[in-house]
Amino acid sequence: MSGTKKRMNDILSQDIQVSDVVNQRLKDTYEILERRQEITGKRHSYKKSLRAAAAVAAVVCLAVPSAVYASVKAGVFDGMFGNTTKKSWDIIHKEVDNGKGGTTAVDIPSKEFVPVDESKADGQIGQWVMDEPIVKQIGEHTLTIESFVYDSSGAVMCYTLGRKGGVTALKADESTNVAKGAVFTDEVDFRFSVQFGTPQDEEFIFAGDNTYVDLEKSTDELFYCTSYMLWSDNLKEGDVPQLVITKYPDTLKEIYKLSPDTTGMTKEEAKDESLWKEYNEAMAKVETETIDLSDKGQIPVKTIDMGEKGRLVYSPISIRVDMSKGMGLSEEEALDPCYMKHMEIKYKDGSSYVVSDSEELIENSGYVLGLAGQAGAWYKTVFNRLVDTDEIAEIIVNDVSFPVE
Numbered sequence: 001m002s003g004t005k006k007r008m009n010d011i012l013s014q015d016i017q018v019s020d021v022v023n024q025r026l027k028d029t030y031e032i033l034e035r036r037q038e039i040t041g042k043r044h045s046y047k048k049s050l051r052a053a054a055a056v057a058a059v060v061c062l063a064v065p066s067a068v069y070a071s072v073k074a075g076v077f078d079g080m081f082g083n084t085t086k087k088s089w090d091i092i093h094k095e096v097d098n099g100k101g102g103t104t105a106v107d108i109p110s111k112e113f114v115p116v117d118e119s120k121a122d123g124q125i126g127q128w129v130m131d132e133p134i135v136k137q138i139g140e141h142t143l144t145i146e147s148f149v150y151d152s153s154g155a156v157m158c159y160t161l162g163r164k165g166g167v168t169a170l171k172a173d174e175s176t177n178v179a180k181g182a183v184f185t186d187e188v189d190f191r192f193s194v195q196f197g198t199p200q201d202e203e204f205i206f207a208g209d210n211t212y213v214d215l216e217k218s219t220d221e222l223f224y225c226t227s228y229m230l231w232s233d234n235l236k237e238g239d240v241p242q243l244v245i246t247k248y249p250d251t252l253k254e255i256y257k258l259s260p261d262t263t264g265m266t267k268e269e270a271k272d273e274s275l276w277k278e279y280n281e282a283m284a285k286v287e288t289e290t291i292d293l294s295d296k297g298q299i300p301v302k303t304i305d306m307g308e309k310g311r312l313v314y315s316p317i318s319i320r321v322d323m324s325k326g327m328g329l330s331e332e333e334a335l336d337p338c339y340m341k342h343m344e345i346k347y348k349d350g351s352s353y354v355v356s357d358s359e360e361l362i363e364n365s366g367y368v369l370g371l372a373g374q375a376g377a378w379y380k381t382v383f384n385r386l387v388d389t390d391e392i393a394e395i396i397v398n399d400v401s402f403p404v405e
Contacts, residue, residue, distance in 0.1 A: 075118070076129060076146065076147040076158065077116050077118050077121035077122065077125075077386065078116055078118060079146070079147065079158045079224075079226060080116075080147065080149070080156045080158055080226060080386075081116045081121065081156075081383070081384065081385050081386045082113065082114075082115055082116040083113035083114055083115055083116075084115075085214040085216075085217065085224065085226070086113040086212055086214065086226070086384075087113070087177075088110075088111060088112040088113050089108075089110060089111055089178060090110050091107060091108065091109060091110045091361045092107070092108035092178060093105070093106075093107055093108075094106055094108065107361055108178055108179075109356075109361040109362055109363035110361060110362055110363070111178070111362075111363055111364055111384065112364055113384060113385070114385050116385065116386055120388075121386050124316050124386060124388065125149055125299055125316050125317065125386070127296065128149050128150075128294075128296045128297060128298070128299045129147055129148070129149045129294075129296065130145075130147060130148045130149070130293065130294040130296060131296070133145055133146050133147075134243065134291060134293070136192075136243075136245060136289075136291075138190050138192070138245060138247070139188070139189065139190060139247075140163050140164070140165075141161060141162065141163045141167070141168075141169050141188070141190075142160075142161070142162045142163070143159060143160075143161055143192060143245075144159055144160045144161075144162075145157060145158075145159045145243060145293065146158045146159055146160065148241075148293045148294050149294075149296075149299065149317065150229075150235075150241055150293075150294070150298060150299065150317075151235075151298050151299040151300075151301055151315040151317060151318055152231075152234050152235040152236070152237075152298055152301055152313070153230060153231060153234060153235075153301070153313065153315070153318040153319070153320045153380050153382070154207075154228070154229050154230040154231060154317065154318045154367070154380060154382035155194070155207065155229040155231075155241060155317075155382070156226065156227070156228055156229070156317060156366065156382065157194065157226070157227045157229065157293075158224075158225065158226050158227075159225050159227070160222055160223060160224055160225065161222070161223045161225060162221055162222040162223070163221060164221060165221065166220045166221055167220065167221065167222070167223050168185060168187050168188055169184060169185060169187075169188045169190070170182045170183070170184060170185065170211075170213070170223060170225075171183050171184075171185050172211075172213035172215070172218075172223060172225075173215070174215065176211075176213070177212050177213060177215070180210060181209065181210035181211040181212060181227075181367075182211040182212075182213050182223075182225060184252075186251060186252040186253035186256070187251055187252075187253065188251060188252070189247060189248045189249070189250055189251050189252070190245065190246060190247050190248065191245075191246045191248075191252075192243060192244065192245045192246070193206065193207065193243075193244050193246075194206075194207040194209070194227075194229060194241050194242065194243060194244070194293065195207060195241070195242060195244055196231070196235060196239050196240070196241055196242065205231050205232050205233045205235065205239070206231075206232050207229040207230065207231060207232070207241070208229065208230050208232065208367070208369050209227045209228060209229040209230075209367060210227070210228050210366060210367040211225050211226065211227040211228075212225070212226045212227075212228070212366075213225050213226075214226075226366075228365075228366025228367040228382045228384065229367065229382065230318070230367055230368070230369040230380045230381075230382055231380075232369075232371065233371075234320070234378070235298065237298065239298075240292050240293070240294065240295070241292075241293050241294070242290045242291060242292055242293060243290070243291045243293050244288065244289070244290050244291075245288065245289045245290075245291075246286060246287070246288050247286065247287045247288070248282070248285075248286055249282050249285040249286070250282065255279075255282055255283075258278045258279040258282055259276075259279050260275040260276060260279070262275070299315045299316060299317060300315065301313050301314060301315045302314055302315065302389060304395070304402045304403075304404065306325075306326065306402070307325075308325055308326065309325070309326045309400070310322070310325050310326030310327070310397070310400045310402060311325050311326070312395065312397065312402055314387075314389065314395065315387075315389065316383075316386050316387050316388070316389055317382060317383055317386065317387070318380065318381060318382045318383060319343075319355075319380070319381050319383070319395070320378045320379065320380040320381075321340075321343075321378065321379045321380075321397050322377060322378060323335075323339065323340070323370075323377045323378070323379050324377040326400050327339070327397070327398055327400060331377070334377035335370065335371075335372055335377045336370065337368065337369075337370030337379055338358075339398075340356065340358070340368075340370070340379050340397070340398070341357070341358050341359065341398050342354075342356065342357050342358070342359075342396065342397070342398055343355040343356045343357075343381065343395075343396065343397050344357075344395070344396040345387060345392055345395050345396075346392070346393050346394050346395070346396065347388070347391045347392060347393055348391050348392070348393045349391070353385070353387065355381055355383065356368070356381070364383075364384055364385070365381045365382065365383060365384055366381075366382045366383060366384040367381070367382050368380065368381050392404045
């Protein structure tokens with residue numbers, strides 16, 4: 001098993017919070033390709049097809065004058081971290097279908113968005129925000145990346161997606177905003193994602209995300225989106241995330257239908273290449289385009305390393321904690337995000353930002369992800385507000401205090 005395949009297998013097998021884009025579409029395609037690989041033993045076929053499933057289409061790039069962009073850039077930080085484009089909510093109690101003919105009670109944690117000082121935010125991270133938007137015409141849809149900023153743990157990206165007659169590529173409503181975010185539909189023939197490298201590379205890193213859609217500002221024909229992202233491994237200095245657009249020869253609904261159901265077949269029967277002929281022919285027609293998202297570099301991070309007593313890395317937009325150190329957890333427990341019970345940032349002025357609290361049902365983050373990587377069991381969070389790292393007095397994770405000197 002290659003390093004890339006094993007890393008993706010480990011990530012997708014964990015009980016972690018990931019977006020439907022990664023958890024459903026990538027996993028569905030991976031399972032199809034994995035089954036084929038077991039049958040045929042052709043590892044190159046897996047790599048080629050997974051690259052197609054994770055990536056996306058060569059289309060026209062439209063230029064936007066810098067002066068025009070500068071005039072609208074003033075609201076970029078509110079779009080990323082403010083509360084005028086997003087609604088806070090209290091704990092939500094609801095019943096969900098349990099798949100067994102009944103329902104299960106579910107409590108959705110509260111989330112609070114707060115105001116952002118645009119001028120202060122610009123001083124903190126402005127130099128690392130992309131200068132000009134990226135505009136792509138993908139069939140009938142227009143994708144515009146308005147702003148993007150990232151560090152070694154994660155990123156925040158604001159974009160619009162428009163289509164005359166109504167957006168059909170994304171499903172977004174109040175329920176997706178309080179759950180795992182907007183999801184791609186099967187009704188279109190493209191996908192877009194953010195990653196570093198390609199799936200056949202040992203250093204391949206993809207972004208799990210939660211996409212919030214401003215339902216007040218959005219219309220049927222234009223969605224205003226904020227994606228909170230976390231990397232499947234930690235980026236190294238110099239790694240530049242890329243927007244990847246994949247164009248399929250038909251809608252995803254039709255592509256999925258081409259994959260044969262080998263249930264009940266013998267191994268020899270399932271090896272029949274004629275079963276896979278239509279699927280292979282369709283995937284061979286997939287087109288991809290890759291665009292560097294930013295040449296501004298990563299937001300610098302700060303590290304608190306107390307040896308075996310604890311280790312974490314943070315920036316104004318994210319934090320990652322090595323749960324294998326200082327938390328009193330077993331190796332298996334350290335990999336389980338459920339063992340993150342409380343995270344709080346305390347400031348020098350006595351105020352605090354409770355990022356999450358499982359007992360009080362608070363989740364003031366944009367997205368969370370737990371996974372193994374780079375010599376640790378990392379729990380990552382991208383914040384839903386901008387953190388002034390110069391004013392932090394200490395960071396509390398569960399019962400461990402990380403003093404900021």
